[in-house]
Amino acid sequence: MAPRKTVTLKDIAAAANVSRAAAARALNGYGYVGAATAERVIEIAAQLGYRGNRVAQALRGGQLPLVGFVPGDIQNPFFAQIAHDIDAQLRQSRQSLLIASSAESVAQERDLIESFRALNVRGVIVAPAASPTRPHLEALLHEGVPLVLIDRAVEGLPCDCVSVDNAGGARAAVGCLIAAGHRRVAVIHDDQRIVTARDRLAGYAGALADHGIALDARLIAVAQSTVAQATEATIRLFRQPDPPTALFTLDSLMTKGALLGLRALGLSVPRDVSLVGFDDFDLATFTEPQITVVAQPVAQIGPLAVRMLLERMRGSTEPPRHVQLPTRLIRRGSVAPPGGGAAATDSAC
Amino acid sequence: MAPRKTVTLKDIAAAANVSRAAAARALNGYGYVGAATAERVIEIAAQLGYRGNRVAQALRGGQLPLVGFVPGDIQNPFFAQIAHDIDAQLRQSRQSLLIASSAESVAQERDLIESFRALNVRGVIVAPAASPTRPHLEALLHEGVPLVLIDRAVEGLPCDCVSVDNAGGARAAVGCLIAAGHRRVAVIHDDQRIVTARDRLAGYAGALADHGIALDARLIAVAQSTVAQATEATIRLFRQPDPPTALFTLDSLMTKGALLGLRALGLSVPRDVSLVGFDDFDLATFTEPQITVVAQPVAQIGPLAVRMLLERMRGSTEPPRHVQLPTRLIRRGSVAPPGGGAAATDSAC
DNA sequence: GTGAAAGCGCTAACAC
C-alpha cells in the first residue's frame, strides 16, 4: 500500500558510487563505461527495482513510445481484428497502443487526434470518419507526425493508406448475381455517409452497366448500418409489386438484417431470392445455406499499416503510398438462378 | 512536411512580453493574473497554435492522463464491448486508453504491465491471465497504482474486482436442463486454465449434486476454447455408447462448435439433444431454434470498472470491493425433454 | 573511463 517512492537514476548512482551520467551509460549500454562499473550498476539497478522513467526520457530526447489508433468502432469485428494485429505488430517495436473509437463522428475524431497530439505520439493510424474537410489530420501531417489511413482513402491528404477494392468487390458480387440470371438485383446501402459505402454502391452500378441493365431506383434501399434497419429495408424492398429476385448488402450487419427480413417474409434463400453480402462474417457459414460473400483481406490491413507507419517513423520520406487490397468472392450457397430454378451448387456462381 | 518547431511556453511568453510563469498562469487559469494579460496571452497562444506539452507537465507534476487496459483478447466480443465502454467512460475524464491483449499469457501480461508502469499510467484495468502467482500485479498495487480486475477474481490480491456469478449461472443452466428431465448432461470445458471455466464447471457439478445426480467422467469433455476443438469434443461426446441427452457449453466459441458438431452428427436441437450455452452471442438468435443461454451483464462491467478505478485515482482508500454481477438465463428454444419428447416451447425451461 | 553541468518544457514556491 505504501506508495513507495519510485527509485530513480540518482538513487542507483548513489548506491553504486558513480555519477548519474555513468549510471545512465551503463544502463543504456552506450558510450564508455568500465566493464566492472557497468556490471555493478546493472546489478544494483536490478536489486533496487529500477525501471527508468519514460516520461523523463521523452522530455529530454524524443517522444513517448506511443502510437494512436482510431477505428470507427472497436466492437466491429473488422476493426477488432485490425486492432489486434496492430497491437501484435507494434509490440515488437516496443510501442504502446492508444485505442479510441471515433464512433464515426468527425468531432470525436478531432478530439482524439488532438489528445494524441498533446501526448506527442510517434504515429497515428486512423479510419477517417466521413467529412468534407479534415483539418486535424492535415495538422498532424503538417507537424510531421506519421499518419496512415486505413479502410478509407481521403483525397488530397498526402499520406499512406491501406484500403480494399470496394468497387471491384461489389462489382464482382453483383456480376455473380447477374451471371446466375438475375436482372432485378436490389441493394441496401448506408446513406453514403462513408466512403466505402459509396464505392461499393458504385461497383453495384458498374456491374449493372456492364450488362446493360438500367438502374432502378426502387431497387435501391437506404438504411443505416444496423441489423434492425436493414431488416426493415429488406421487408420494404420485397413487399413491392414486382420485387427483386436478388439482393446485395453492403456490409455484414446489413446482411444479417437481410437474412432476418427475408425470414420474416417467408422467403427462402436461394430458392426465392439470391443473396450476396459484402464482408465475410462468422454467421455466414452457420446458416443453411451458407452465404456467398465478398471477403476483405482483413488480416493484411493491420500489419501492412503498421509496416508503413514504422517506415515513416524511421524517417522515410518516400512519396505516400496508397495500397488497395483486392477482395475475394467466396461462393457459397446463397446464389441460384431466379425463379426458384435448380439449386445452384455449381452454377456460374 | 516541414516538422515545424513546436511552439513552447517560452515562445508565447516572449511574444506576450511576460514571464513564463505568468503565461502558464494565464493559460491554466490559476493563481493571480491580470485580466488584460491573461487575455493577451491566451490570444497569442491561440494564434501561435500553442498546445502545451503533456510530457513536460507530467514530468513536473503528476502522471500522464493514461489508463491501461489488458483484455484477454480484444477480438472476443465480450472484451470488445468492455473496451468500448471503458473507452467511452474514460473519455469523459479526459484520460487516454492504452489497450493491449495478453492473449491469456501471463508472460505477455507481465510485459504489458511493465510497460504501463514505465509510462507511469494513472491506473490499470486487467482481465488477469491464469497463473499461480502474479508478482507484476502485486508490484503495481505496491506502488500505489490503482488496479481493477475484471471478469476474473484473484485471491489474495487486495484490489477492486468486477466479475460475474459464473458458478450460479452454470448452476441455473444445468438446473434448467435437469428440470426438463435430463439426467445425462454433458459439458465441454476448457482445461481449467481460466478461473471462470473452473467456476462454471463447479456450477455444473453443483447442479448435478442438487438433484442427486452423480458426476460421470465420460460426460465431461475437455477442449480448448475454439470452435474447431469444441466441434470435435462434441462429436466424441455423442458418439459414445449411451450418449448424453443434453449439453452445456462453457463459452460462446464452444457453443458454436457444439452446434457444428451436432449438425455433423445429424443430431437435431432440441429434438435429439438439448443445449444451453454460457455467454450470449449474436448467432444464438439466428439459429432455428434459437439457443438458450446464460447471459452475462457485459454492459455493466466496463462502466463499473471505470467508476471504481476513477474513485481510486481520486485517492479513495476504502477497502477493496469485489462486485459479482448476476447472470441471467435466457430461455429460448434449445431445450426440450429428453427422448425426442414434445417440443418444449413452454416447458420448465 | 568518469564526472560536472546544462538543459528538455513546464509548474509552483517565493520574492518583489
Place this chain on the structure above:
DNA sequence: GTGTTAGCGCTTTCAC
C-alpha cells in the same frame, strides 16, 4: 499581479 528561481528524471556534450 508578475517575475525569479528551482527543480521533476533523464541524457549528453565536454572537461578531466
